[in-house]
Amino acid sequence: MSDVEKAKVAVVGASGYSGIELLRILLKHPGVDLTTVTSRQNAGKSLVEVLPQFKAYPGADGLKFTSPSVHELAKSGIEFAFLALPHGVAAEYAVPLFEAGVKVIDLSADFRLNEASVYREFYDKVHPAPALLKEAVYGLPEIRAKEIANARIVASPGCYPTSMLLPLIPLVRSGLIESNTIVVNSMSGVSGAGRSAAIPLLFAECNESVRPYGLPRHRHLSEVEQELTIAARKPVKITFIPHLVPITQGICTTIVAELAPRCTSMSQVEAVLEAVYRNAPFVRLLGNGGFPDTRHVRQTNFVDIGWHHDPRTKRLVLTSAEDNLWKGAAAQSVQSFNLMRRIDETTGLL
Numbered sequence: 001m002s003d004v005e006k007a008k009v010a011v012v013g014a015s016g017y018s019g020i021e022l023l024r025i026l027l028k029h030p031g032v033d034l035t036t037v038t039s040r041q042n043a044g045k046s047l048v049e050v051l052p053q054f055k056a057y058p059g060a061d062g063l064k065f066t067s068p069s070v071h072e073l074a075k076s077g078i079e080f081a082f083l084a085l086p087h088g089v090a091a092e093y094a095v096p097l098f099e100a101g102v103k104v105i106d107l108s109a110d111f112r113l114n115e116a117s118v119y120r121e122f123y124d125k126v127h128p129a130p131a132l133l134k135e136a137v138y139g140l141p142e143i144r145a146k147e148i149a150n151a152r153i154v155a156s157p158g159c160y161p162t163s164m165l166l167p168l169i170p171l172v173r174s175g176l177i178e179s180n181t182i183v184v185n186s187m188s189g190v191s192g193a194g195r196s197a198a199i200p201l202l203f204a205e206c207n208e209s210v211r212p213y214g215l216p217r218h219r220h221l222s223e224v225e226q227e228l229t230i231a232a233r234k235p236v237k238i239t240f241i242p243h244l245v246p247i248t249q250g251i252c253t254t255i256v257a258e259l260a261p262r263c264t265s266m267s268q269v270e271a272v273l274e275a276v277y278r279n280a281p282f283v284r285l286l287g288n289g290g291f292p293d294t295r296h297v298r299q300t301n302f303v304d305i306g307w308h309h310d311p312r313t314k315r316l317v318l319t320s321a322e323d324n325l326w327k328g329a330a331a332q333s334v335q336s337f338n339l340m341r342r343i344d345e346t347t348g349l350l
């Protein structure tokens with residue numbers, strides 16, 4: 001892989017949970033010259049002083065955290081910027097970078113929705129850069145590889161949405177399940193909430209405890225319903241119940257839906273999933289009866305998917321597991337970077 005041409009890359013928000021995982025991947029990526037890592041709180045400090053786990057990583061020794069203004073960043077000669085910033089802040093960075101010709105891969109929610117009005121509804125604020133929404137591609141590489149390859153802004157999907165959309169899109173698109181009967185329960189590790197912990201996320205509050213939250217309308221419903229509506233070619237509304245569980249990284253999702261009358265055998269479900277994911281290196285189909293486990297996908301870009309049918313109820317149960325910081329955030333965004341660079345999509349990720 002040493003003949004891959006290197007692109008100059010910045011990670012903006014490199015001291016957060018997703019930013020740190022981006023560093024872990026990009027410092028070893030043969031197609032990346034990591035020139036800029038930003039953090040306001042750590043500006044001026046060396047990367048390995050703040051994050052000693054990177055001492056043995058190639059190129060980490062010379063790197064310092066900086067806190068450039070977005071205009072300085074835009075003029076710094078970078079070709080790609082990964083934005084691992086809170087939503088709202090990411091859009092403020094994306095606009096000048098886009099205008100300067102820098103390709104943007106945004107891990108926040110700012111460019112995931114096609115309509116500014118839906119952002120307003122779910123994020124309780126006016127969209128900071130509505131004119132750029134039409135430029136952005138929803139970055140689910142298994143579904144939108146070609147569009148991602150040509151994009152100048154990629155909106156990397158949310159962690160929960162990735163775990164739901166990969167099992168659901170093929171089945172909703174093919175009409176094998178009744179899209180208006182979908183109910184999703186997800187369990188997420190605490191890193192899903194980011195590094196600036198609020199009191200309910202402290203160790204003593206989460207350890208030995210499991211709780212639902214975000215009901216009745218978690219903000220990830222907006223992007224999931226958008227993508228399922230596109231797949232179904234009719235409006236889709238789902239029920240989504242997130243839970244916080246006392247693990248650091250990982251999402252386990254369980255989806256229940258009624259089979260459509262045209263689905264008469266589980267082999268149809270299997271055939272549709274196989275056809276869509278046959279050439280998808282990071283989707284592992286565990287088959288009818290398979291049980292995914294977050295332990296099996298930790299620090300990887302894999303999503304494991306299993307399914308079960310209960311003939312008594314005619315319901316299909318789909319299950320998935322991913323690492324929220326990898327396939328749900330950092331690694332998936334690098335998969336999009338690889339597509340944009342037109343190099344093997346697994347580069348730096350296996």
Ligand SMILES: NC(=O)C1=CN([C@@H]2O[C@H](COP(=O)(O)OP(=O)(O)OC[C@H]3O[C@@H](n4cnc5c(N)ncnc54)[C@H](OP(=O)(O)O)[C@@H]3O)[C@@H](O)[C@H]2O)C=CC1
Binds near residue numbers: 013
């Ligand atoms: N955690 C997860 O599982 C997932 C997160 N995401 C999304 O990715 C983004 C990053 O998430 P996560 O890593 O969890 O977040 P963190 O809170 O862990 O990190 C945020 C980073 O942004 C920097 N930052 C915060 N505010 C500003 C600001 N106003 N200007 C410049 N830099 C700022 C912080 O550093 P400093 O304060 O030093 O500047 C830090 O490096 C979010 O939009 C999140 O929703 C997406 C999928 C999954």
Ligand SMILES: CC(=O)N[C@@H](CCC(=O)OP(=O)(O)O)C(=O)O
Binds near residue numbers: 190192
């Ligand atoms: C456990 C936990 O709190 N998870 C976060 C996940 C959100 C996230 O990561 O946000 P984006 O993917 O939209 O950027 C939450 O439910 O708000």
